[in-house]
Amino acid sequence: MSKSAPVAVDSRVDPADCQSMAEVRQGVDALDRALVTLLAERQRYMDAAARIKPNRDAVFDQARIDDVVAKVLVTAETKGLSPDIAEPVWRLLIDRCIAHEFATWDQTRG
Helix, strand or coil, X not given: CCCCCCCCCCCCCCHHHCCCHHXXXXXXXXXXXXXXXXXXXXXXXXXXXXXXXXXXXXXXXXXXXXXXXXXHHHHHHHHCCCHHHHHHHHHHHHHHHHHHHHHHHHHHHC
């Protein structure tokens, strides 16, 4: 099993130490670049799921969605991320990932 490389985040000023909007924006931009890298890897897992699932009906799994959101909310609480941000962001992410997985399943099976 190959390991993914750790995601590098460009240097930035700690949020508590920011003195200007330029520092804030630099930090946000650095984190956005790292998030894109992580989301691209997550998408590759959706590609793998589409390859592995035996039929199209297996793509949408409400129990799995509920499990993912519950786990995210636990992690969000421990990391200080507002559930008002975490839950809708992950629900949208999951929705778009399911759409991607359906499209990938159809492309590889159709």
